[in-house]
Amino acid sequence: MRKETSTENHDAGPDGVAGGDPRAALLERCAAEREARIAAERRAADAEQRAAAAEERIASLDRRLQAAELRTDADSQEHDVSVRAEAIREYVMAGAHCLLWYADIRETNDPRYLHWQMEFPNAQSARRFLPIEVLPGESMTDAWYNRRHPEDRDACDRIGTAAVRAGEDYQQEFRCACEDGTVRWLHEDVRVETITPGDHWRAVGVCTDITALRQQHAHLQAANRRLNSSIVETHHRVKNNLQIIAALVDMQDGSRNHSEETRAALRHMGQHIRAVAAMHDLLTREAHSGAGSNSIAVRPVLEKLADLVRGTTSGRTITLELSDVRLPARMATALVLLANELIANAVNHGRGEITIALAPTGAGIRLDICDDGPGFPAGFDPLASGTHGLEIAESIAELDLRTALRYETRSEGGARVSLEFLPAAR
DSSP, rough: OOOOOOOOOBBBOHHHOOOOOHHHHHHHHHHHHHHHHHHHHHHHHHHHHHHHHHHHHHHHHHHHHHHHHHHHHHHHHHHHHHHHHEEEEHHHHHSSSSSSEEEEEOOOOSOOOOOOEEOSSOOHHHHSSSOOOOOOTHHHHHOOOOOOOOHHHHHHHHHHHHHHHOOOEEEEEEEEEOOTSSSEEEEEEEEEEEETTEEEEEEEEEEEEHHHHHHHHHHHHHHHHHHHHHHHHHHHHHHHHHHHHHHHOOOOOOOOTTHHHHHHHHHHHHHHHHHHHHHHHHHHHHHHOOOSSSSEEEEEHHHHHHHHHHOOSEEEOOEEEEEOOEEEHHHHHHHHHHHHHHHHHHHHHHHHEEEEEEEEEETTEEEEEEEESOOOTTTOGGGGGTTHHHHHHHHHHHHHOOOOOEEEOOSSSSSSEEEOTTTTTT
């Protein structure tokens, strides 16, 4: 009988290792689990980092988007402001009664001209303000220059060239021909900026229409010429009539039917009339000369008055010490009449040489009438003296010249009557 031998089958361990040590297998499983856990944690950390990075990218995109939106809003607002400013500028330019231009100016080494690169901010507005003809192939700038009146163009070139080279602002007036054949007067005010001395400048000009003002000025000049002619004619006729009256008075003076007192009064009256005639004669000559009648020279009238006195007196020397003084016509007339009365008083009541002195004194004018007579007594009262001529002189001094006469006896002997007054007293 055969003996059979059996083989025992041992169970495999958990790791499939037959006959393995269970403890070692446990340790291996723990190590594997730990590595798996570490790997999972790493993957989780990486995922969190990727999520944080993604969130940061999203936040950055949001910030850029917001910034882009802000920029878009700012650009839109800026665009709106620019459009509004342009609309306002167009509105102002369309309604402004002026013409604006800008120029870049360069030296040409030509003594007469510079190179002007001129531009108009709004050519349409410029044409509305000044409707000049622009020929085919001609720029607005060239037309602006070529339509200037030929008599004014050279003067404009000289003024503008000299002022720009000096770096100075300037103004000028000139005529410009419009498309409809009319001629307009323009006033141009130019501001000059020096960029490079002697070579480069910039300028801004403003032109206004002064045609109506020029026309009014021309009408006023014509009216003034007519008025001046009437004034000349009036003074001439008054002078002639006064001379006739003086001649009639002289005829009465020569009559033997009058007493000496009456004849003296007639001579005084004739002298007074001739003084007024001399004043009108001077006014006539001043009006003829174009000096006008608002202000006249007093010296020629006093010289004429002295000649008249010399012609009616014998043996009396009249000395003149007269400065060139101009006074309003009314004041000059009053002064001459007053001087006539004082000279007559010196002739009638004084002796020797008569001196007439007229000179400015600071802001005023001084007149002195002197003679070599006995002078005035202490406490002299002209109104109580019974001298009609001094009463007239006192009235003229007070009412017309706003001053008072002074009566004194000179230290060297003789009388002096003087007054001082302001030329603008009236």
